[in-house]
Amino acid sequence: MPDWTLLVVLALLGAATGLVGTFAFLRRQSLLSDTLAHAALPGICLAYWWTGNKSLAVLLTGALAAGLVGSLWHTLLVQTTRLKTEAALGVVLCTFFAAGIVLLSLLQAHAGASQTGLDRFIYGQVAYLTDEQMLVLGAVSLALIATVVVLYKELKLFCFDPDYGQTLGFSRRFLSLLLSTLLAGAVILSLRSTGVVLTVALLAGPAAAARQWSHRLGLCLLGAAFFGASSCIAGALLSFHIPQAATGPAIVLVLSAVVALSIVCGPARGWLWHFLRSWRFRRRVEYENALADLFRLAEAQPEAAGFSLEGVARWQQSPASRKRRVLRALVQRGFIEPAEPHRWRLTHAGLRVARRIVRGHRLWETYLAQNLHLPADHLHRDAEAMEHVFSAETLEELARGLQYPAHDPHGHAIPPAEQEGQDA
């Protein structure tokens, strides 16, 4: 088993990068962390060069400074040139990282290749962390987590409505700088454990996964902290058991699996739920259309006892099996009942639904004709789409606005609203 303190430090680190990464995710700055990670390299080299000291605190300070300079340069580039944000990110990334490579090769030539241990920052390594180094990483993680918790309200406002925040007196510039500092802090944290290239995953991954589970910021933050922490621990354990897998890549692979799983089955934005929701909506539209059609048939021939969908235009194209399925489902739900062989009539419940749909359809047609002056042959298609999405309140609002019209532009009667206790 790896040392338990290491696991605690990794959990804190994962939670901190997850929290900070969520704000970067919402600000569309996920790739900024990639740039900051690369920009940190010359900072690390210069810090070592100037101080001759390779303690983690000194190196990370250098990295933080370089990251902030890089992020400042990026902001300046976007403000003073025609370059778009991603091009500016690329410019900062390449220039700083190339400088870092030059410095690293110079340092290694002077001080002997692996003696400095600086190259550990490129791939990351957690196996040989000393107690002092773990203390530094743990302390920085806790500081980041505490900052996010304390300034939660301000950061939230800044992410969603910075203009409103400004009017309330939360300085936009200060919060932007604060977020950049937090981001640079989170980046240097993960540099030592996952390395330059993979750091961006540790910041963007937990946020991307958590976003699939909830639409609420608080829950997203909790989820991101949880995904970050658990992926770090799982990755460390995995790499402990599989010697070929270094810790950094192992953490990122676990995290990527979590992201993939979330994108497929997260309830808020995941694919499965999305397909389920749209399938259920399509089915509801199908049922409501069938009920509305039966209602219109009954309108046209009030004396007939039952009706079939055979003659209705929109059902003529569809296969018989679909018609059978829809009718069976409607019978099961108690919306229609068989009147005679292959003929159905609406039940009381079915009539209510059909009346609402047809009412919505005809009210909307009236609205389009009266208020938007659309010609009569342009009304139907739009109303077909709208009739399924009106809420009861919207419908009544619409009727009130149109002053309760009795007929739609085609001359059909608009069914009245359902009254309490009124029988159909």
Add this chain to the structure above:
Amino acid sequence: MLSPAESVVLLTGILVACCCALPGCFLLLRRMALLGDAISHAILPGIALAFALTHSRNIMVMLAGALAAGLACVALIQILGRPAGATGGGLPEDAATAVVFPAFFALGVVLIGYVARHVDLDPDCVIYGSIELAPLQELAIGSLRLGPRPLWILGAAALINLLFVTVLYKELKLACFDPDLAALLGFRPRALHWLLVMLVGGTTVACFEAVGAILVVSFLVLPPATAYLLTHRLTGMLVLSVSVGALAAVLGYVLAVWINSNVAGAMGWTAGLLFVCAWVFAPKRGLAANLVRRLRGAAEG
């Protein structure tokens, strides 16, 4: 004077600059500047898998694997980064990039850990490359010795890129500046987009074999960005970015020899310095020109 080996290194650098600058311009204009970065990291698992599956060290097999992985990465980024609605929520495009390419790279590092005993490939050489070794890799067909292999591969890649840009110049230009009109006229911007992605992938793979990801990405981004600050015309931008790239390669090589450092890093950094020069001293829109204009305005007003 340069020794033959030195001139091969220098020529390799210049060819990489020419190769990357052309597609780099279109990446920049289409707001995909970081795509080269993503592709150059994502090719790692392709190389490892190609070796694991075929047990061949044939360079063409490796390149095919790398290209496939790079394209898979771009495709995945596009699927995940699609706007909400089409396939459910998905992710913002930047987050999709940030999630996908590290996953590929991590997979590559682990896979290479497994096959590394058989093949002299490590993540190091993917990032830094070994442009210094370019003269030692000789291309030979039978007993016919044709000289350094990177020069042949890069020369071919540069030629293909040049051909692509000259033949499809009109289509590319329209797709960059007015994609709707391009679609309307039947130029199929989507097909063009994928052609561009394939070209960038191929360029990355061809170059990385000689020089590593850092130089490829630098030359894809920096010279076009420099040229973009200096001119408003597409033709001018293409010519300028090739020249700036070649200049960066030459000056970078001089710098590397002078301070005895990593050559690829020095070339990339010089490209960055040239960008800073353009940023400050660009004739019309540079910082210095802006300052002068502002001072004049203050003096007059």
